[in-house]
Amino acid sequence: MDTTRIHAxxxxxGLVCSVWTGDDFSAxxxxxxxxxxxxxxxxxxxxxxxxxxxxxxxxxxxxxGMLFPNFYTAxxxxxxxxxxxxxGRLPVRNGFYTTNAHARNAYTPQEVVGxxxxxxxxxxxxxxxxxxxxKIVGKWHLGHRPGHLPLENGFDEWFGAPNCHFGPYNGITxxxxxxxxxxxxVGRYYEDFQxxxxxxxxxxxxxxxxxxxxxxxxxxxAHRPFFLYWAPDATHAPxxxxxxxxxxxxRGRYGDAVMELDYSVGQILDWLNLLGIAKNxxxxxxxxxxxxxxxxxxxxxxxxxxxxxETTFEGGMREPAIAWWPGHIPAGTVSxxxxxxxxLFTTSIALAGLVAxxxxxxxxxxxxxxxxxxxxxxxxxxxxRGNEMMAVRVGPYKAHYWTWSNSWExxxxxxxxxxxxxxxxxxxxxxxxxxxxxxxxxxxxxxxEKYPIR
Amino acid sequence: MDTTRIHAxxxxxGLVCSVWTGDDFSAxxxxxxxxxxxxxxxxxxxxxxxxxxxxxxxxxxxxxGMLFPNFYTAxxxxxxxxxxxxxGRLPVRNGFYTTNAHARNAYTPQEVVGxxxxxxxxxxxxxxxxxxxxKIVGKWHLGHRPGHLPLENGFDEWFGAPNCHFGPYNGITxxxxxxxxxxxxVGRYYEDFQxxxxxxxxxxxxxxxxxxxxxxxxxxxAHRPFFLYWAPDATHAPxxxxxxxxxxxxRGRYGDAVMELDYSVGQILDWLNLLGIAKNxxxxxxxxxxxxxxxxxxxxxxxxxxxxxETTFEGGMREPAIAWWPGHIPAGTVSxxxxxxxxLFTTSIALAGLVAxxxxxxxxxxxxxxxxxxxxxxxxxxxxRGNEMMAVRVGPYKAHYWTWSNSWExxxxxxxxxxxxxxxxxxxxxxxxxxxxxxxxxxxxxxxEKYPIR
Numbered sequence: 001m002d003t004t005r006i007h008a009x010x011x012x013x014g015l016v017c018s019v020w021t022g023d024d025f026s027a028x029x030x031x032x033x034x035x036x037x038x039x040x041x042x043x044x045x046x047x048x049x050x051x052x053x054x055x056x057x058x059x060x061x062x063x064x065g066m067l068f069p070n071f072y073t074a075x076x077x078x079x080x081x082x083x084x085x086x087x088g089r090l091p092v093r094n095g096f097y098t099t100n101a102h103a104r105n106a107y108t109p110q111e112v113v114g115x116x117x118x119x120x121x122x123x124x125x126x127x128x129x130x131x132x133x134x135k136i137v138g139k140w141h142l143g144h145r146p147g148h149l150p151l152e153n154g155f156d157e158w159f160g161a162p163n164c165h166f167g168p169y170n171g172i173t174x175x176x177x178x179x180x181x182x183x184x185x186v187g188r189y190y191e192d193f194q195x196x197x198x199x200x201x202x203x204x205x206x207x208x209x210x211x212x213x214x215x216x217x218x219x220x221x222a223h224r225p226f227f228l229y230w231a232p233d234a235t236h237a238p239x240x241x242x243x244x245x246x247x248x249x250x251r252g253r254y255g256d257a258v259m260e261l262d263y264s265v266g267q268i269l270d271w272l273n274l275l276g277i278a279k280n281x282x283x284x285x286x287x288x289x290x291x292x293x294x295x296x297x298x299x300x301x302x303x304x305x306x307x308x309x310e311t312t313f314e315g316g317m318r319e320p321a322i323a324w325w326p327g328h329i330p331a332g333t334v335s336x337x338x339x340x341x342x343x344l345f346t347t348s349i350a351l352a353g354l355v356a357x358x359x360x361x362x363x364x365x366x367x368x369x370x371x372x373x374x375x376x377x378x379x380x381x382x383x384x385r386g387n388e389m390m391a392v393r394v395g396p397y398k399a400h401y402w403t404w405s406n407s408w409e410x411x412x413x414x415x416x417x418x419x420x421x422x423x424x425x426x427x428x429x430x431x432x433x434x435x436x437x438x439x440x441x442x443x444x445x446x447x448x449e450k451y452p453i454r
Numbered sequence: 455m456d457t458t459r460i461h462a463x464x465x466x467x468g469l470v471c472s473v474w475t476g477d478d479f480s481a482x483x484x485x486x487x488x489x490x491x492x493x494x495x496x497x498x499x500x501x502x503x504x505x506x507x508x509x510x511x512x513x514x515x516x517x518x519g520m521l522f523p524n525f526y527t528a529x530x531x532x533x534x535x536x537x538x539x540x541x542g543r544l545p546v547r548n549g550f551y552t553t554n555a556h557a558r559n560a561y562t563p564q565e566v567v568g569x570x571x572x573x574x575x576x577x578x579x580x581x582x583x584x585x586x587x588x589k590i591v592g593k594w595h596l597g598h599r600p601g602h603l604p605l606e607n608g609f610d611e612w613f614g615a616p617n618c619h620f621g622p623y624n625g626i627t628x629x630x631x632x633x634x635x636x637x638x639x640v641g642r643y644y645e646d647f648q649x650x651x652x653x654x655x656x657x658x659x660x661x662x663x664x665x666x667x668x669x670x671x672x673x674x675x676a677h678r679p680f681f682l683y684w685a686p687d688a689t690h691a692p693x694x695x696x697x698x699x700x701x702x703x704x705r706g707r708y709g710d711a712v713m714e715l716d717y718s719v720g721q722i723l724d725w726l727n728l729l730g731i732a733k734n735x736x737x738x739x740x741x742x743x744x745x746x747x748x749x750x751x752x753x754x755x756x757x758x759x760x761x762x763x764e765t766t767f768e769g770g771m772r773e774p775a776i777a778w779w780p781g782h783i784p785a786g787t788v789s790x791x792x793x794x795x796x797x798l799f800t801t802s803i804a805l806a807g808l809v810a811x812x813x814x815x816x817x818x819x820x821x822x823x824x825x826x827x828x829x830x831x832x833x834x835x836x837x838x839r840g841n842e843m844m845a846v847r848v849g850p851y852k853a854h855y856w857t858w859s860n861s862w863e864x865x866x867x868x869x870x871x872x873x874x875x876x877x878x879x880x881x882x883x884x885x886x887x888x889x890x891x892x893x894x895x896x897x898x899x900x901x902x903e904k905y906p907i908r
Contacts, residue, residue: 046788049503049757051523051901053788063517069505250790250850250898297899303503304755306874334500334507336704396704420760420877420904444704445751447505450874 029130029352030325031219031226031281034344035265036085037320038078038139038164038233041291043303044258045320050301052250054259057266061285062322064331066371071321071339072381072393073289074363076310078164079107079141080384081288081341082231086122086142086153088345088356088364092387094120096142103388103404103431105310108143110163110174115143116153121357123345124154127227130352133219136160137211138231144178151183155229158182159211164236165189165204168197195240200253202240208232209264213271220275227348230268234261237295254298269324282351283324284344290316294415306449307418307427311405312383312390313449314398316417329371337370338381338393347371398449399438404431423450483584483806484779485673485735487682488798489719490539491774492532492593492618492690495745497757498712499774504755506704508713511720515739516776518785520825525775525793526835526847527743528817530764532618533561533595534838535742535795536685540576540596540607542799542810542818546841548574550596557842557858557885559764562597564617564628569597570607575811577799578608581681584806587673590614591665592685598632605637609683612636613665618690619643619658622651649694654707656694662686663718667725674729681802684722688715691749708752723778736805737778738798744770748869760903761872761881765859766837766844767903768852770871783825791824792835792847801825852903853892858885877904 046053047062048069074084080096087094091106095117098106108115116122124134135157136150143149144162151158163177168190176188187193195202212230219226234240234257241248241256245263249255265285272278291300293308293315302308302315309316321339323329346364349356356362363382369375383391383398390402405417405427418427425432426439426449439452500507501516502523528538534550541548545560549571552560562569570576578588589611590604597603598616605612617631622644630642641647649656666684673680688694688711695702695710699717703709719739726732745754747762747769756762756769763770775793777783800818803810810816817836823829837845837852844856859871859881872881879886880893880903893906 043503043758047501047503049497049501051758052898053521053523067507069507252896252899255898296905297896301758301901304497304505304757420902421874422876423874442706442751444506444709445706447755448874451750 029132029225031228031277032127032132032348032351033228033230033268033281033283034085034348035268035283035285036082036229036231037261037285037287038231038236039289039292039300039309040235040258040261040287040320041300041302041308041315042305042318042320043301044235044291048320049303052255054249054251054255055262057262057269058285058322061265061269061283061324064326065322065324066329066333066335066374068321068323068335068337068339070337071286071319072317073287073319073341074382075105075384076289076312076316077105077107078139078288080105082141083116083120084363085341085344086116086229087120088123088342088362089120089360090342090363090382091384093361093363097384097387099387101386103390103402104386106386108141108163110144110177112143113145115145115148118147121360122154123348124156124227124229126154126349126354126357127352128154130225130354132225132227132352133157134227134229135211135215136229136231137208137215139164139233140231149180149183157215160208160231161189165195165233165238165240195238197238199246200238200240200256201243201246202234203242204240205232205234205257205260205264206242209267212264212268216268216271217275220277225352232261232264235300237292237298239298252297254300258300279325279327281325282328282348284321285324286321286341286344287319288341290318293419294417296419304448306421306423307405309417311417312385312400313418313427314443314447317383323371325371330374333374335370335374336376337367338379339367339370340364340381343367393443396442396444398441398443400426400441401435401438402431402433403428403439405429426452483586483679485680485682485731486581486586486802486805487684487722487735487737488539488802489722489737489739490536490683490685491715491739491741492685492687493743493746493754493763494689494712494715494741494774495754495756495762495769496759496772496774497755498689498745502774503757506709508703508705508709509716511716511723512739512776515719515723515737515778518780519776519778520783520787520789520828522775522777522789522791522793524791525740525773526771527741527773527795529559529838530743530766530770531559531561532593532690532742534559536595537570537574538817539795539798540683541570541574542577542796542816543574543814544796544817544836545838547815547817551838551841553841555840557839557844557856559840562595562617564598564631567599569599569602572601575814576608577802578610578681578683580608580803580808580811581806582608584679584808586679586681586806587611588681588683589665589669590683590685591662591669593618593687594685603634603637611669614662614685615643619649619687619692619694649692651692653700654692654694654710655697655700656688657696658694659686659688659711659714659718660696663721666722670722670725671729674731679806686715686718689754691746691752693752706751708754712754733779733781735779736782736802738775739778740775740795740798741773742795744772747873748871750873758902760875760877761859763871765871766839766854767872767881768897768901771837777825779825784828787828789824789828790830791821792833793821793824794818794835797821847897850896850898852895852897854880854895855889855892856885856887857882857893859883880906
């Protein structure tokens, strides 16, 4: 669907909705929207210093909400990060780690038969107890085989794919990644859902936007509390954008994708306002891991932070993050809180009036005091790579117990997680142990991790 | 003067001024305030992505004005940069270059007897023709000997020093840097104007703020158009802040200095509003060169850009820049213009209704179409180091004709202009010539200058 049609739809529905009062849509518990980007870096937002300033809608979201400059993922790779967000638990607890190689990040490619363990409780399973209806739009990445799919793990609806849009594959030894509408496979990337590898054109973000807007509209009409997990993947390589956005940014295709995602975020927020449910909807925007610097200019930006995706340096795990809830979260605030994607689980169930499960360890915090009063809760941040805790942040201090970028073998093939950034003894290509005498940085004075203080 | 006293003074004068109407202070030509920071980097402002978010007043200035993410100095060192700002001409035209070593930046330490040549026309000399009164507050740096001082070059008033606050010196072989009130030396740094090298405490920024506020007040009362060149140097090493700001930032002393400067900018803008002259005052904020990365965590941040002060990489020459003029410059806009400190000369004389001198080449642009209509004027940016044009930017493309960070001799002593940033073949320690086949980068896609496209 092109943007003209979206505008037309928006206007039409606006007319319909304006007949009702906003209060008609209010619910006892807030709707929850988590917008999770794919490989988008901290430095990709205007409000976080991207020189191209491609994100007027996200910048506005920050101006109307709370910005988190110190927000982290739980693992610098997609699958474990997403598992942690939905379970509120570290990958070493929810099963998304490997023991078959030291500090190797786990994820679920097509070849892997495993996925999110059945005994894990996912956010939509919790929210169901309070009558929420939940939908995932976009990338799942917690397992593609029966038992591991979204509708078997608490989601009521799904439009998207179990994996990244890698490909195109030849369909003989490796099939293209399937696309699902709920439990039905409706096609495959490259075959039925086009991504032009040459031009970078694809209308997938528009599809995902429509799926999100439609779901919100239906639930608002039905006065039903909802959870929308909006997880588009346009900024994951191979990056794509629809025709209207291609060539529009100063950054090439990656920036075009950012502009389309930013536009979509703006459309969703406008939609909430139009439907009169903005004051009853908690929205959180973040990303699954740092920008994929190994992709060169086809990857995003981690701003002033060191290295990127796959690493436990700040560039690998510090994420762009904005909370938005007009009338509840004070506008234009900056939080000093060290936050984590795992907090989204704990905070969401608290907002829904639920009690956290007491039969397991949760690593997420309830951020309500932060969101409503700009309090700061003391808590550490753990930087895991696979099954190894590589580093810990406490206050402004970060201690590295292990340092590693990638192996010499990979590096010598041209795969570089830290291009143009070499900090001697830090961005090592062998796994260096510092458990007896950790390398310590002050991240306030030295966000780029260049000057160890011991 | 402590901040309580400033607040008290502000309130008192607010009462006095509120008796008059704002229109009483309007003048046929706008007042001009250029705020020039010392060694502050692009990435030091919240609005440009500093994670510590220490600049709420500058961020507000951007929200009320126009942000320039592509604004440049004319040389990555203080003296030539300042000479270019005040003359609208490249250092190779205004005399601030050397021929005694290839690509060596010129500046005026105490040992140098030269300074700004008499035949150069400085901005205050031009503005005088339209009845402006001009004051420089802070660092001059265009020569400390008779003939080269501010009052001999068009300024009517001066409070500050001819050089940086280096020292303390022993007073036998090298005297401490003098501080002037107009043509009178009123003392010396460290002797009469304290800077505690150990604690970082100094009230100099507060003095400079008071001098600025007082000058504005006097001219507003007299209904006289004014030019204030406000050039504090707290972010130049050794960085300092007053007691109320020390320890307040997350970044240590450097961040404390930024917070005090940001506070001061806020006070000046509030002052203009209070006096009712905001709508008749053009304010521009920028810095003289990139952050001094050789100072490590005592230096600032160049955000995603490569290297820093003294170099012709983006980190050395791209500057934070904000234009503010309520009612004239549209609020909350981002300009795509490639701007230069030299444009401040040309734009200021145009705003004052003056015609540019026609007996010499001017390198500055008249930015009025940019400021008022957000137009983009096609123009190149030249990156000089001393007398050598090292690089040129045209649109998004930057061609390096010479690459050099610093010499092996300096580097081996531990002086590093690009700490943690080594781009093979780019951040060279020998002067590498590429005039026959320049190294070209696309700064939109690759602002960090990591991936030459040829």
